[in-house]
Amino acid sequence: MSQPETKPFDYLIHNVNVASMATHGDYGIIENACLGVKSGVIEFIGTQEQLTAPNELESNAETVINAHNQWLTPGLIDCHTHLVYGGNRANEFEMRLNGASYEDIAKAGGGILSSVSATRAATEQQLFETASKRLKSLLKEGLTTIEIKSGYGLDTETEIKMLKVARRLGKEFPVRVSTTFLGAHALPPEYKDRADDYIDLVRNEMLPTIAELELADAVDAFCENIGFSYQQTQKVFETAKQLGLPVKLHAEQLSDQSGAGLAADFGALSADHLEYLSHESIDKMAQSGTVAVLLPGAFYFLRETKLPPIQALRDKQVPMAIATDSNPGTSPAESLLLMLNMACTLFRMTPLESLQGVTVNAAKALGLSKEIGTLEVGKKADMVLWDIDHPNQLSYQLGGSNWTRTFKG
Numbered sequence: 001m002s003q004p005e006t007k008p009f010d011y012l013i014h015n016v017n018v019a020s021m022a023t024h025g026d027y028g029i030i031e032n033a034c035l036g037v038k039s040g041v042i043e044f045i046g047t048q049e050q051l052t053a054p055n056e057l058e059s060n061a062e063t064v065i066n067a068h069n070q071w072l073t074p075g076l077i078d079c080h081t082h083l084v085y086g087g088n089r090a091n092e093f094e095m096r097l098n099g100a101s102y103e104d105i106a107k108a109g110g111g112i113l114s115s116v117s118a119t120r121a122a123t124e125q126q127l128f129e130t131a132s133k134r135l136k137s138l139l140k141e142g143l144t145t146i147e148i149k150s151g152y153g154l155d156t157e158t159e160i161k162m163l164k165v166a167r168r169l170g171k172e173f174p175v176r177v178s179t180t181f182l183g184a185h186a187l188p189p190e191y192k193d194r195a196d197d198y199i200d201l202v203r204n205e206m207l208p209t210i211a212e213l214e215l216a217d218a219v220d221a222f223c224e225n226i227g228f229s230y231q232q233t234q235k236v237f238e239t240a241k242q243l244g245l246p247v248k249l250h251a252e253q254l255s256d257q258s259g260a261g262l263a264a265d266f267g268a269l270s271a272d273h274l275e276y277l278s279h280e281s282i283d284k285m286a287q288s289g290t291v292a293v294l295l296p297g298a299f300y301f302l303r304e305t306k307l308p309p310i311q312a313l314r315d316k317q318v319p320m321a322i323a324t325d326s327n328p329g330t331s332p333a334e335s336l337l338l339m340l341n342m343a344c345t346l347f348r349m350t351p352l353e354s355l356q357g358v359t360v361n362a363a364k365a366l367g368l369s370k371e372i373g374t375l376e377v378g379k380k381a382d383m384v385l386w387d388i389d390h391p392n393q394l395s396y397q398l399g400g401s402n403w404t405r406t407f408k409g
């Protein structure tokens with residue numbers, strides 16, 4: 001009996017322009033290329049002539065896809081979101097437009113705490129459904145990986161509920177979900193004036209339980225005058241380290257707390273927001289390889305005026321990522337492409353930097369560089385096909401999307 005013929009690839013995309021994002025300092029463009037995938041992994045990128053049977057494409061792969069000269073980029077990665085939460089905060093948006101500040105609202109018991117009440121009250125199924133809706137919008141723009149934080153539970157049970165929903169989203173949608181435990185996001189009402197006691201709860205109960213259940217891939221905190229202090233953040237990081245979990249931090253969003261420097265001291269994957277970042281912390285980030293995650297949606301939505309120090313980050317070669325920060329209070333964003341445009345218009349990042357920010361550098365911010373973020377042989381076939389003339393069009397477009405299709409493995 002003759003063996004069924006095994007073809008080198010499961011699928012082969014030809015007539016495609018590739019922006020591999022794999023080379024430093026440019027898009028890694030390979031025009032009129034061919035890309036072969038086997039078992040969800042990129043096995044070949046090159047020209048048609050380099051194939052074993054260049055004139056009989058069908059003998060190379062089970063499926064042959066003619067991309068008609070469209071562009072292929074790595075799947076987009078949103079490396080900072082709070083996608084799972086109950087309710088919304090349109091009322092606070094309205095309050096801000098009538099004169100209240102984000103900090104005023106937080107101090108009056110609104111802000112993060114209003115989302116905490118709504119998230120505690122919601123069932124797991126309700127949280128799953130509302131987050132699914134938001135996730136679907138993001139998926140329409142070529143998202144293949146998303147980070148999702150807890151942090152609107154602030155008690156062990158609700159934090160677990162949120163993280164379970166995040167994990168379930170990763171099972172039910174064609175997207176990789178990286179979860180982050182953000183227990184130290186705000187002080188829950190039952191711990192009012194007892195922040196240190198709450199930090200003890202985070203360290204002694206929440207973190208060990210969540211680590212045991214393998215519900216978190218990383219640990220985050222909100223180091224801010226309306227969040228937690230440098231010392232409290234340090235304590236959370238120490239526990240995370242003991243449990244073998246990588247850390248990241250909401251740092252320097254509203255004031256300089258030296259949080260990013262602290263994060264770098266712990267070898268953090270990323271420090272995020274960074275409007276008030278100091279030169280000292282930039283140096284530490286450069287040394288530790290901590291990614292600067294910039295969140296133009298939150299900057300825009302809070303009408304911040306202090307820009308993150310982009311040029312200094314560039315000068316010190318700190319990798320920069322861009323994310324939606326999708327959350328009910330500071331960035332109710334459901335479009336990653338819009339963030340690319342905002343990174344360019346508001347932060348003066350270049351179109352290349354902004355695309356690196358949601359591919360190669362976003363992968364780095366999640367500790368997943370070995371698997372995703374660039375189109376290279378050996379990496380996962382997480383890819384997006386776009387109907388564009390050049391990859392700089394991805395950040396140029398203001399709303400709308402030129403997405404054609406996503407390949408997830």
Ligand code: NIG
Pocket residue numbers: 111112115222250253298325327328329330331
């Ligand atoms: O990334 N800064 C803290 N956390 C969120 C906002 C949370 C909220 O307001 O609900 C952020 O901006």
Ligand code: FE
Pocket residue numbers: 080081082250325327
């Ligand atoms: Fe955030």
